[in-house]
Amino acid sequence: MNSDLPRVQILVVEDEAVLALDLIELLELEGYTVVGTAASGPQALELFRQHRVDLLLCDIRLQGPWDGIETARRITAERPVPLVYLTAMADRATLTRALCTAPAAYLTKPVNVASLRAAIEVALRAGKPADEAAPAAPAHERGHDSNSRETILRLGEYVFLKYNYRFVRLALSDIMLLEADNTVTNLITTGPRYSLRMSLTAALERLAYPSLVRVHRSFAVNLTHVSAFSETEATLHDQTVPLGRQYKADFLRLFQLH
Numbered sequence: 001m002n003s004d005l006p007r008v009q010i011l012v013v014e015d016e017a018v019l020a021l022d023l024i025e026l027l028e029l030e031g032y033t034v035v036g037t038a039a040s041g042p043q044a045l046e047l048f049r050q051h052r053v054d055l056l057l058c059d060i061r062l063q064g065p066w067d068g069i070e071t072a073r074r075i076t077a078e079r080p081v082p083l084v085y086l087t088a089m090a091d092r093a094t095l096t097r098a099l100c101t102a103p104a105a106y107l108t109k110p111v112n113v114a115s116l117r118a119a120i121e122v123a124l125r126a127g128k129p130a131d132e133a134a135p136a137a138p139a140h141e142r143g144h145d146s147n148s149r150e151t152i153l154r155l156g157e158y159v160f161l162k163y164n165y166r167f168v169r170l171a172l173s174d175i176m177l178l179e180a181d182n183t184v185t186n187l188i189t190t191g192p193r194y195s196l197r198m199s200l201t202a203a204l205e206r207l208a209y210p211s212l213v214r215v216h217r218s219f220a221v222n223l224t225h226v227s228a229f230s231e232t233e234a235t236l237h238d239q240t241v242p243l244g245r246q247y248k249a250d251f252l253r254l255f256q257l258h
Contacts, residue, residue, distance in 0.1 A: 007031065007032065007033045007217070008031075008032045008033065008054045008055060008120075008124060009033045009034075009035045009051065009052055009053055009055075010027055010032050010033065010034055010035065010054065010055045010056075010057055010120075011034075011035055011036055011037075011038070011044065011047055011048055011055075011056050012024065012027070012034055012036070012037045012038070012057050013037070013038045013039075013044045013056065013057065013059055013062065013068060013071060014037060014039070014057075014086065015039040015040065015059065015061075015062050015063045016059075017039075020039075023037075023086075024037065024202075025202070026113055026116060027057075027116075028199045028201060028202040029197070029198060029199070029202075030113075030116075030120075030183075031182075031199065032120070033199070033201055034201070035047065035051040035052070035053060036050075036051060039062070039063055039064075040063050040064030041062060041065065041066030041067070041068075041070060041071035041074065042064060042065070042066070043064075044071050044075065045071070045074055045078075048078070048079075048081075049078070053081055054081070054082070055081065055082045055083075055084065055123055056072060056075060056076075056081050056082070056083045057084050058071060058072050058083065058084070058085055059085075059086050059087060060085055060086075060087035060089050060094060061087065061088070061089060068085065068087070069085075069097050069098050069100075069101060072101045073100075073101050076101065076102075082104050082123035082124055083101060083102070083103045083104060083123070084104055084105045084106075084107065084119050084120060084123050085098055085103050085105070085106045085107065086107050086109060086111060087106070087107075087108060088108065088109045104119070104122055105119035105120075105122060105123055107119055152196070152206045153167065154208070155169075157171060157172050158170065158171055158172065159172060159207065161194050161196070163194060170187075170189065170194070172207065172209045172212075173211070173222070173224065174189045174191065175187055175188075175189050175209070175212065175222050176188050176189060176190060176221070176225045176236050176239070177219060177220060177221045177222060177236055177239070177241060178200055178204070178212065178219065178221075179200075179218060179241075180199065180200040180217070180218040180219070181195075183197065183199060184196065184197055184198075185198055185199065185200050185202075185203040187203075188239070200214070200217075200218065200219075200220060203220075204220055209222075211224050213250075213251060213254065214247055215234055215241060215242075215243050215244065215247050215248070215251050216242050216243065216244035216247060217244055217246070219241040219242070221234055221236055221241060223254065225237065229243070230243075231243070231248070234251075
């Protein structure tokens with residue numbers, strides 16, 4: 001995959017925490033970026049204002065002052081964005097209200113991977129010229145099973161990763177950098193190299209190690225292993241990675257001038 005192509009960014013509005021986590025994992029495995037999750041309409045609107053959002057995935061029944069339909073109406077009033085509803089409510093009155101917000105798709109729960117993928121792709125292509133709507137490769141052609149789950153077990157400053165049919169212990173401090181390779185993330189360590197069947201964003205979230213900092217769409221580095229850096233790249237031992245424009249300012253701010 002060309003790492004210079006922008007990833008589709010999705011805002012998930014879902015007030016059931018377990019379902020929200022499942023959606024995040026499914027979306028990340030499909031190669032999308034989840035910019036945030038919101039359990040209420042006001043929270044969703046605030047996240048929408050803070051991030052570039054390419055698609056809104058919204059449950060209809062929500063906690064708080066607005067339901068999903070009102071939330072979607074307020075968000076799309078600020079800026080039109082493709083909208084996909086997720087709901088267990090399939091009655092005629094709800095459907096009629098939902099159609100007033102011009103959703104690209106209306107999926108009833110429980111949602112399977114195939115229908116979710118199809119709804120998102122249709123929503124993203126709606127209204128685009130044909131030359132801008134090239135279809136993405138299906139999950140089975142991207143070299144992974146979209147229903148797979150990678151297991152990372154955390155124990156203090158260590159994680160246990162599945163490797164050769166068993167779990168092996170890895171000190172988080174031994175991770176030098178993460179490298180995105182399509183929908184696989186490679187962990188380059190001071191010892192063996194490991195691969196995780198998840199996106200770089202998902203890997204960073206699951207590892208939850210503050211010293212791992214994203215410096216490019218395709219790379220994250222462990223600050224404690226950075227031996228040198230410039231305006232355009234960072235060096236870790238004998239490996240050099242680029243500093244992406246989107247991440248460079250945040251990376252440089254981590255180094256305080258005394």
